[in-house]
Amino acid sequence: MAAGPLNGVRILEVEGIGPGPFAAMMLADLGAEVIVVHRPGTNHAPGVKERPVTDRGKRSIVLDLKAEADRATFLRLVARVDGLIEGFRPGVMERLGLGPEDCHAVNPRLVFGRMTGWGQEGPMAARAGHDLNYLSLSGTLWSAALPGERPSVPPTLLGDIGGGALYLVTGMLAGLLAARSSGRGTVVDAAIYDGAAHLQNLLMSIEGSEGETPAQSNALVGAHWSRTYRCADGRYLSVQCLEPKFHAIFLERMGLSEDEEFTRNQFEPSAWPRLADRLAEMFEAEPLAHWVTLFDGTDACVAPVLSPQEAFAHDHNAARGTWVQGEAGLQAAAAPRFSEWPLPEPATAPSRGQHTAEILAELNGQD
DSSP, X not given: OOOOTTTTOXXXXXXXXXXXXXXXXXXXXXXXXXXXXXXXXXXXXXXXXXXXXXXXXEEEEEOOTXXXXXXXXXXXXXXXXXXXXXXOOTTHHHHTTOSHHHHHHHOTTOEEEEEESSOSSSTTTTSOOOHHHHHHHTTXXXXXXXXXXXXXXXXXXXXXXXXXXXXXXXXXXXXXXXXXXXXOOEXXXXXHHHHHHHHHHHHHTSTTTTOSSHHHHOHHHHSTTEEXXXXXXXXXXXXXXXXXXXXXXXXXXXXXXXXXXXXXXXXXXXXXXXXXXXXXXXXXXXXXXXXXXXXXXXXXXXXXXXXXXXXXXXXXXXXXXXXXXXXXXXXXXXXXXXXXXXXXXXXXXXXXXXXXXXXHHHHHHHO
16 A cells, blocks of 8 residues: 555544445545445445545444344454444434444544535434535535525535535545654544535635525625636637736736726626626637637636546646556545655555455454
8 A cells, every 4th residue: 555644544434325435435545445335245335435535544344233143343454444434324323233333442542534415413313414504504505506596516525525525525535644753543523514514614714605695695696707608619718807906817817908898897796797708609609619719828817627538638737747657547646745755656446345354364463
């Protein structure tokens, strides 16, 4: 396993979907040793690959956590790791006899990471939900709409990953640091509902962020200078020239530097729909390649909307290697990067139970 800043840290992950596996993958990308406990059988979540990218760099053991012998094996593993990640509804691990109290009894230093949508308590805690539900109730989806249109966001990125997995990773790292100095573990209650709301604090620091309509609440969604526009060939271009100096460059390239309607109304919400309509008409007159060439090399804050495959082929990716193509297909490399450790090659995701015998042998050799 490639060395990284988390080299020597051991994480036990209980099989789940979405943000939990993503958080464990990120810890593995950073150099942690991650063992994922897969359930028996070959079943996996609908829409998830048999060997998903989120399992890369991990080792796999198959255990039936409803069976007494396998629960005992699980606790033996718990005694030897620094952190644990699970994504069940509140109370499930406790009913299995594997809740925080059970695990801390065998490993007081354990950082017990819990990933849920609504959190460990509250009237919604036991209810089912998905990304958009958490974003909606937390107030996060409110501002994600153009004037007169319904709120819409990338479903699994802002909630599951931004408000969920990344907050779980932050909590795990903070808990691991505290455990090193105090010798005591902790329980990390990472809820997508909480994290998504917390993300709003940046927006809430902007004047006018409590507008009566979604567009009034977020200029970065409602303004004509912060949108995607359709081009003549059906492709899309993103524009987000917030700062006046960048907005001026944008207008100059568009031939609008002398147009007072644009120069005077950058921050006038009542003018945004009208100006957006004018820009939409202009952008629809030429294909995407025309606009990419027009803005190339400028600080106008304009970029084409690319697919992951197209992003892989872009010059900037050629320089940074952010997207990589390997045996497992296209995937993004580890992030962030560190001066002391080279960017690791994405490891292959294991098959279910691939390391069961190996891990059991290690356990028996340590007893």
